[in-house]
Amino acid sequence: MKPGYYFWSGDIAVAEGAIFAGCRFYAGYPITPSSEIAERMALRLPQVGGKFIEMEDEIGSIAAIIGASWAGEKAMTATSGPGISLMNENIGLAVMTEVPIVVVNAMRGAPSTGLPTLVSQGDFMQARWGSHGSYEIISYYPDSVQETFDLMLDAFNSAERYRVPVMFLLDAMLAHMYEKIYVPPEDSVERVERKRPTKPPGEQLIYEADEDLIPPMPRIGDGYKIHASGLTHNEKGYPELTPQAQERLVRRLNEKIRKHQEKIWKVEEYRTEDADVIVVAMGSNARAVRTAVDAARNEGIKAGLLRPITIWPFPYKYIEKYSVDYIVAEINYGQIYHVVREYADNKVELLPKMGGELHTPQEILHALRRYKK
Amino acid sequence: MKPGYYFWSGDIAVAEGAIFAGCRFYAGYPITPSSEIAERMALRLPQVGGKFIEMEDEIGSIAAIIGASWAGEKAMTATSGPGISLMNENIGLAVMTEVPIVVVNAMRGAPSTGLPTLVSQGDFMQARWGSHGSYEIISYYPDSVQETFDLMLDAFNSAERYRVPVMFLLDAMLAHMYEKIYVPPEDSVERVERKRPTKPPGEQLIYEADEDLIPPMPRIGDGYKIHASGLTHNEKGYPELTPQAQERLVRRLNEKIRKHQEKIWKVEEYRTEDADVIVVAMGSNARAVRTAVDAARNEGIKAGLLRPITIWPFPYKYIEKYSVDYIVAEINYGQIYHVVREYADNKVELLPKMGGELHTPQEILHALRRYKK
Amino acid sequence: MSEKKKTTMEILREKVEELLRTDRLPHVWCPGCGIGIVLNAFLRAFIRAKMDPNKLVVVSGIGCTGRTAGYVNVDSFHTTHGRAIPFATGIKFARPELNVVVFSGDGDLFAIGGNHFINAARRNHDILVIAVNNFTYGMTGGQHGPTTPTGAYTTTTPYGNPDRPFNIPHLAISLGVPYVARWTTYHLMQLQNSIYTALHRKGFRVIEIISQCPTVYGRRNEMKNPLDMMEYFRKFSIRKDDATAEEMELTYNGKIVVGVFRDVQGIPTYEERYEELLRRAQK
Amino acid sequence: MSEKKKTTMEILREKVEELLRTDRLPHVWCPGCGIGIVLNAFLRAFIRAKMDPNKLVVVSGIGCTGRTAGYVNVDSFHTTHGRAIPFATGIKFARPELNVVVFSGDGDLFAIGGNHFINAARRNHDILVIAVNNFTYGMTGGQHGPTTPTGAYTTTTPYGNPDRPFNIPHLAISLGVPYVARWTTYHLMQLQNSIYTALHRKGFRVIEIISQCPTVYGRRNEMKNPLDMMEYFRKFSIRKDDATAEEMELTYNGKIVVGVFRDVQGIPTYEERYEELLRRAQK
Amino acid sequence: MKKLAENKPPPKKRGTVKIIEERCKGCWYCISYCPTKVLVVSPKLNEKGYHPPELKEDPPNKVCIACHLCELFCPDFALIVEEIK
Amino acid sequence: MKKLAENKPPPKKRGTVKIIEERCKGCWYCISYCPTKVLVVSPKLNEKGYHPPELKEDPPNKVCIACHLCELFCPDFALIVEEIK
Amino acid sequence: MRIEIKFGGLGGQGIITAGYITAKAAAIYDGKESTFTQDYSAEARGGASTSEVVISDEKINYPQVINADYLVLMSQSAYRDYLYKLKKGGILLIDEDLVKPDERVKDYKVYKIPATRFAEEIGNPIVANIVMLGFFTAITGVVSKDAMWKAIEERIPKRFLEMNEKAFIKGYEYGEKIKGK
Amino acid sequence: MRIEIKFGGLGGQGIITAGYITAKAAAIYDGKESTFTQDYSAEARGGASTSEVVISDEKINYPQVINADYLVLMSQSAYRDYLYKLKKGGILLIDEDLVKPDERVKDYKVYKIPATRFAEEIGNPIVANIVMLGFFTAITGVVSKDAMWKAIEERIPKRFLEMNEKAFIKGYEYGEKIKGK
Ligand SMILES: Cc1ncc(C[n+]2csc(CCOP(=O)(O)OP(=O)(O)O)c2C)c(N)n1
Ligand SMILES: Cc1ncc(C[n+]2csc(CCOP(=O)(O)OP(=O)(O)O)c2C)c(N)n1
Ligand code: SF4
Numbered sequence A, B: 001m002k003p004g005y006y007f008w009s010g011d012i013a014v015a016e017g018a019i020f021a022g023c024r025f026y027a028g029y030p031i032t033p034s035s036e037i038a039e040r041m042a043l044r045l046p047q048v049g050g051k052f053i054e055m056e057d058e059i060g061s062i063a064a065i066i067g068a069s070w071a072g073e074k075a076m077t078a079t080s081g082p083g084i085s086l087m088n089e090n091i092g093l094a095v096m097t098e099v100p101i102v103v104v105n106a107m108r109g110a111p112s113t114g115l116p117t118l119v120s121q122g123d124f125m126q127a128r129w130g131s132h133g134s135y136e137i138i139s140y141y142p143d144s145v146q147e148t149f150d151l152m153l154d155a156f157n158s159a160e161r162y163r164v165p166v167m168f169l170l171d172a173m174l175a176h177m178y179e180k181i182y183v184p185p186e187d188s189v190e191r192v193e194r195k196r197p198t199k200p201p202g203e204q205l206i207y208e209a210d211e212d213l214i215p216p217m218p219r220i221g222d223g224y225k226i227h228a229s230g231l232t233h234n235e236k237g238y239p240e241l242t243p244q245a246q247e248r249l250v251r252r253l254n255e256k257i258r259k260h261q262e263k264i265w266k267v268e269e270y271r272t273e274d275a276d277v278i279v280v281a282m283g284s285n286a287r288a289v290r291t292a293v294d295a296a297r298n299e300g301i302k303a304g305l306l307r308p309i310t311i312w313p314f315p316y317k318y319i320e321k322y323s324v325d326y327i328v329a330e331i332n333y334g335q336i337y338h339v340v341r342e343y344a345d346n347k348v349e350l351l352p353k354m355g356g357e358l359h360t361p362q363e364i365l366h367a368l369r370r371y372k373k
Numbered sequence C, D: 001m002s003e004k005k006k007t008t009m010e011i012l013r014e015k016v017e018e019l020l021r022t023d024r025l026p027h028v029w030c031p032g033c034g035i036g037i038v039l040n041a042f043l044r045a046f047i048r049a050k051m052d053p054n055k056l057v058v059v060s061g062i063g064c065t066g067r068t069a070g071y072v073n074v075d076s077f078h079t080t081h082g083r084a085i086p087f088a089t090g091i092k093f094a095r096p097e098l099n100v101v102v103f104s105g106d107g108d109l110f111a112i113g114g115n116h117f118i119n120a121a122r123r124n125h126d127i128l129v130i131a132v133n134n135f136t137y138g139m140t141g142g143q144h145g146p147t148t149p150t151g152a153y154t155t156t157t158p159y160g161n162p163d164r165p166f167n168i169p170h171l172a173i174s175l176g177v178p179y180v181a182r183w184t185t186y187h188l189m190q191l192q193n194s195i196y197t198a199l200h201r202k203g204f205r206v207i208e209i210i211s212q213c214p215t216v217y218g219r220r221n222e223m224k225n226p227l228d229m230m231e232y233f234r235k236f237s238i239r240k241d242d243a244t245a246e247e248m249e250l251t252y253n254g255k256i257v258v259g260v261f262r263d264v265q266g267i268p269t270y271e272e273r274y275e276e277l278l279r280r281a282q283k
Numbered sequence E, F: 001m002k003k004l005a006e007n008k009p010p011p012k013k014r015g016t017v018k019i020i021e022e023r024c025k026g027c028w029y030c031i032s033y034c035p036t037k038v039l040v041v042s043p044k045l046n047e048k049g050y051h052p053p054e055l056k057e058d059p060p061n062k063v064c065i066a067c068h069l070c071e072l073f074c075p076d077f078a079l080i081v082e083e084i085k
Numbered sequence G, H: 001m002r003i004e005i006k007f008g009g010l011g012g013q014g015i016i017t018a019g020y021i022t023a024k025a026a027a028i029y030d031g032k033e034s035t036f037t038q039d040y041s042a043e044a045r046g047g048a049s050t051s052e053v054v055i056s057d058e059k060i061n062y063p064q065v066i067n068a069d070y071l072v073l074m075s076q077s078a079y080r081d082y083l084y085k086l087k088k089g090g091i092l093l094i095d096e097d098l099v100k101p102d103e104r105v106k107d108y109k110v111y112k113i114p115a116t117r118f119a120e121e122i123g124n125p126i127v128a129n130i131v132m133l134g135f136f137t138a139i140t141g142v143v144s145k146d147a148m149w150k151a152i153e154e155r156i157p158k159r160f161l162e163m164n165e166k167a168f169i170k171g172y173e174y175g176e177k178i179k180g181k
């Protein structure tokens, strides 16, 4: 895409942002409200020499991008809640074998088939806990079409840097909403490429981590005789089915993210410095909160907005930083609410919505008014 | 099974417990360490006129038991972490359409293929959050073969009573471990049957809940012209794709469990009355804790064990009840730990294991010694 | 006129109405969508078969076709995408006396649901599968799927479809399916009769119906309005019951061979084989 | 003796050793398990084909057969159960110059992985599939699966298997697979030659190898030790390249028709069709 | 069309068509495939904005012959054919 | 067996078999399918508790003819046939 | 200043396109900020259709219409369903042949145009939405005429441009005329 | 009193069965509590094999062996891998033809039996584990003879019972004899 202004939906911004970040492989299975990502990729990837394939289902899709990533491509898929529920097993594979991939979840009304075209934020916890076992992944969630585009670069960069699946969250509102967006020049940004082995084949242990806890990643076909397995494995990549190997491997997989979490965290703090009450809100739902915070301030209420852009690893230090009451406004029945409760030392209130629509500025303002002094 | 003593593994106890509870339909796909449940069911169900089918995968298995449950059977499946990761989508369907089923997860080393034959407790959070959307299910987790057998009755009873999927947790240790077990007489227990419509066909709205928030459940073939959909639906069962319908439905689905949670909670409190420090531990991992608590008491340390048997809805009031320090000993990298942190008002310490082996009494005792006064 | 004795066709029409959840009409399907025609044919065949509607269960997956379950006034289930067949399997296996029909789309049955299709066919469950093949994923806006002809234009094949589609009847036959037929929505009576026959057969029965999706498929493939697609079916269909596997193949806007490709009786169903097993286990 | 010129067979044996991760031997397979024999044949065929081992990628799912990926000394992936084919698809589609082989078991490929098998076959990805059919799920202790013959005894069919098994070659043929063959582990040279041929073909190629699982299948089905199963293969196999679909069917301890059932050339692969699409898109 | 119809003897069977207009989506299959061409596009618009068909007979030949084809073709269950003779 | 072998002329090709005992799992395919029956069960037990084969030739006829069949049959990569003539 | 516009009508009338064009015109060609959202619900296929545009000089927070400043309607059912969304004193634009307002309109400023009839005259009812956009541009001035036309041009296949231009001008001129009154 | 027993050997020697029978004998026929666990690891197929039994008069908490009171070994690799599990002064039972102890055994009480040889004499090396169980019963008295035999009887197919009875008695009698020394 030439640099300049465009009028895009969140879905288009995902696709264009991915291509801008260097993604050249997409495998997916359509589902509302993410299908337009696939459609844009189907159109655009061939133009830039990339590969687009529609697989038979979501499981095939994620398996394919894991394979493609080993083959050396920056690869992604996009889906919505039902698709993530199916991809969970192979998200675990990507975690265990440390494969950079980006998985987009455009959240829609849930559980089950729910409200396919309407907004929800019901998949926060799933993004973190959906696959079996204890693991850490990285998850981002933008609030505008521009941020969607920009954040796709972070998503790919983090995936590549930490060799980890990145779950990029979107919601039905953002996916389908159009806004103006600026595409910067190609060379104005930093694109991270995964660390390659420095030792020649034969000398490089496939899963030997550096000090940053991340092992360099060889590419298929380069002679490294890679072996990767979803079983608990040792530094050679060979299965080693012992508690000791498990302890070493799984601890590192978790720690490699925790160790770098402060670098991964992105958070918007809006008028929080002197706030008495802070609303925690994310994605498109945070937009109304900004309006409400301004309105509240006009009424003399010291309100603020804390918007985690990195949802996982959760930027809990920002919660700990403020000794205020929190209101968590999310379009679900309490998810990040529990996380905030874990780290907050004052009152935490949940402002839930079951799904289908954003919180309105009025609703937020109403909740804030209780803090009028 | 005739009343009396048997020497069974946890897997056999699951199967026999299910049959004892009235389960007459099993669909599954083998996976270590749950396969022996299927094998026992394959042998035993035909003997009692029940149906056993091995499906092509876990997704087919859970779909089949949901269908069978509508057809009027008490139905179950069993798997392990990778299988649950695949079943997540249809767990959402069972939640949304309110179908009583029991899903057994014999937890093994994770993530991914992990340690197939070795113990882990990595799937607590997944049991609660694995499917997309905000929902509540019920989850039990026994610590002995006897309790496994006994608790299967609770599992089926709760599934039927609340019209909800019950996730029955087990672990590789318990699944494969043999112990003596007593089977009581057939008629010595109460078997709950799902509430049937009281109104005749035509007058009964399929999803009209009673005061307990639970709608009676008609059976296929009885003329009720059931319509059930995973889409957001109204009391007729018809799709109604509005935020209002979503609000009504999803709130009720969550509240019908929360409302009854105190009845659902089962917790073992061992020497907690006067404790200074309480270890929270579950399943087979709690057994060593009991030994350690006794040992600690002998050393003058006022230790106790709190063992949630109901894992979800989490019996948080028990945590709130004690104003003590907690040590959470789990075979994962911190899951119930976060939940306990949310509700505890003192220090909470995590004693994690990545998987493969139980905590030993020594390890627990070591942690408790810090509380020596 | 109200006293006049009603003709068979009039009674049929009345019963169609009874078998519909008329409080939900008009339905969601687009103008000219073929799914309604298939449903109409199905209901008429069922009525003609004089079977008990209380024992009829319709199971659908997700998709435009999947919405069918929501319009039939019998026990009916709108499940998850791709899982109609195993869901139906659970019902049928639990209660073999029920008359279980899966009514779903090509994507639902052969993309995400492909594994259940082949394995249920293999086991020969006693289920009738009405497979509405509109060459696309209608519900999600017209992406290509496993039955989209090579070369066709869809929202995900802007350069023409590079995929090779399934030959559904051939696939079904290779799985030992006892009743295999294909029709288009233009074949009103043949379709109805075929469903009627299939309702009387046992085992896994597959009827593929080529149907028009004018909204998201037709308009991208030179058939702008509903009638264009219907005319395509009218002009390009050839009945051939003894068609070879090659003849059954579908090509982009090419000819459509229709007919009853397999109709054999006496293959034991899964449910029958299990009955026998039960007898063995219980003695 | 060390100076003597090595014979072809000796060199082959040496190269086999090079293509093995010998630091992991002895492998996990049971005494007499057929998987090792298949792997041996595969490696020899590959060596004879003189292809570049650095471009060879072996992808397995989960199962005893799935452990194969862990023993070949080339880029190799032990993925999740059932997903070897789509994983391999990602590799092949991303880098068509790689030589991608899927080596997995019957359960992995046709139970949980069935959907990927049929859809990848349909698309005709340029992948060679070595399907080791031991009639059971070896890894999980011998439950029945989609290839277990009707009537067989397994841990989940204590009353005999009520399921009807897949006819794998017929299924593959119905999907338009260009190369379809079946052998048993007794057919050492035919198998090796068949793999050799398949390595030189293009498109989705499927070789089914009937293999013994003495440990959990054989001993429940009147073949107590490894040799019994091998003898079964020796005595009951019939070579028939032009076998009919019926002849290809397998029955409980019945005859096994082996041969090359399909070998056609010139069907464009998915990767070739995509190359063309890329040209169109980029002009 | 009209010409042709006039040359034929009047049909034995006669029918009339009840049109449930609010169900109609204006695909016009009924109109196209009616053998006697007695269905035509109505100028009326229904609530959803579609033009349903209407019955325009021109006896004795251009009449509804109760063949029920329109009823079978209608994807929207919008037609009821009643036989009147 | 022995009889039969003695009546034949000595084979042209000769071989010997290196047995990697720790890999062997005692399936005895090699023993069963060796055409000249020169492999027999060794009384030795390896670390895993299996009896590997051993080469017991009885020249001039009952010798290894380097046919490599045992090598192809061995599922455990435990045999290496070397040609000595 | 935040301006909220809601379009309503039936599937096939180009209600979505009208919203998209308006929002894009404002954002790209008038250099403002805008958001465009639409009702994607499956039930909407062939039924009700609606889209929403918010325009502002600053970054837009809440992206949907709360109290519409402008309501553009092309069907009676849309009138029934969406009138309440128009703020008191807001401006209502309707296709006068398709929407018959009731007494409630007294709270609003109403501008009528026979958009579909004009479109039919031009050659195809399908351009009724473009007639309406011309009318909207003239009446409201929310988006400049240039910007609106550029956005239309960019969206419409070349071969239909001429017809659309006619439609746009027709609507615009009719608006200019009406506005005077 | 908590008693811990560990069995070790190779796949095919019936190490798992031995553990199972012992635990069941204690629980069902001696009326005590017991747990039986085994190493299920896939790598164990045809390789190392081990099982563990804990017996007690009370409810058993930790179900695995921490410091074995008894270690029963039937292969050299098991000796190598598991000896450390035996508590100082614990009792070591070995098949004397298969296990060659080193100097470390001085810390333990060792009882030897040519179990496999006896089994071969009886007709099948497969009953070596039953010989060992007889020996174990006699030496340790942890499980009553009656209980052990009932548990064996219950587990073994009828047609093999006779051979197993011989094996059990052989082991038991040899144990009685040895014990005296
Ligand atoms: C797990 C999951 N993946 C994807 C979807 C999105 N989805 C809904 S319907 C459909 C395809 C429908 O196609 P088809 O079965 O052919 O039915 P049609 O709409 O064409 O009648 C898809 C991909 C979904 N609902 N669930
Ligand atoms: C999602 C998932 N389900 C189930 C399993 C358990 N499992 C592992 S291998 C296997 C079947 C193996 O059978 P097959 O593919 O025939 O291989 P074999 O062991 O017979 O060679 C199963 C069911 C798993 N690992 N993952
Ligand atoms: S999108 Fe296609 S398949 Fe779906 S209702 Fe419309 S015409 Fe029918």
Ligand code: SF4
Pocket (backbone or CB within 6 Å): D028, D029, D030, D031, D032, D033, D034, D035, D064, D065, D134, D138, D139, D212, D213, D214, D215, D216, D217
């Ligand atoms: S269980 Fe069967 S398939 Fe698996 S390694 Fe053993 S013999 Fe082979």
Ligand code: SF4
Pocket (backbone or CB within 6 Å): C032, E023, E024, E025, E026, E027, E028, E029, E030, E031, E052, E053, E073, E074, E075, E076, E077, E078, E079
């Ligand atoms: S066929 Fe039905 S929907 Fe179509 S125009 Fe005629 S009445 Fe209307």
Ligand code: SF4
Pocket (backbone or CB within 6 Å): E015, E017, E033, E034, E035, E036, E037, E038, E039, E063, E064, E065, E066, E067, E068, E069, E070, E071, E081
């Ligand atoms: S019944 Fe036949 S003749 Fe009468 S209107 Fe319908 S199609 Fe025409």
Ligand code: SF4
Pocket (backbone or CB within 6 Å): D032, F023, F024, F025, F026, F027, F028, F029, F030, F031, F052, F053, F070, F073, F074, F075, F076, F077, F078, F079
């Ligand atoms: S074939 Fe191989 S594994 Fe089998 S006995 Fe011979 S050397 Fe040993």
Ligand code: SF4
Pocket (backbone or CB within 6 Å): F015, F017, F030, F033, F034, F035, F036, F037, F038, F039, F063, F064, F065, F066, F067, F068, F069, F070, F071, F081
């Ligand atoms: S090479 Fe041939 S003759 Fe020699 S030992 Fe092996 S099988 Fe026997």
Ligand SMILES: [Mg+2]
Pocket (backbone or CB within 6 Å): C063, C105, C106, C107, C132, C133, C134, C135, C136, C137, C138
């Ligand atoms: Mg379709």
Ligand SMILES: [Mg+2]
Pocket (backbone or CB within 6 Å): D063, D105, D106, D107, D132, D133, D134, D135, D136, D137, D138
């Ligand atoms: Mg197998």
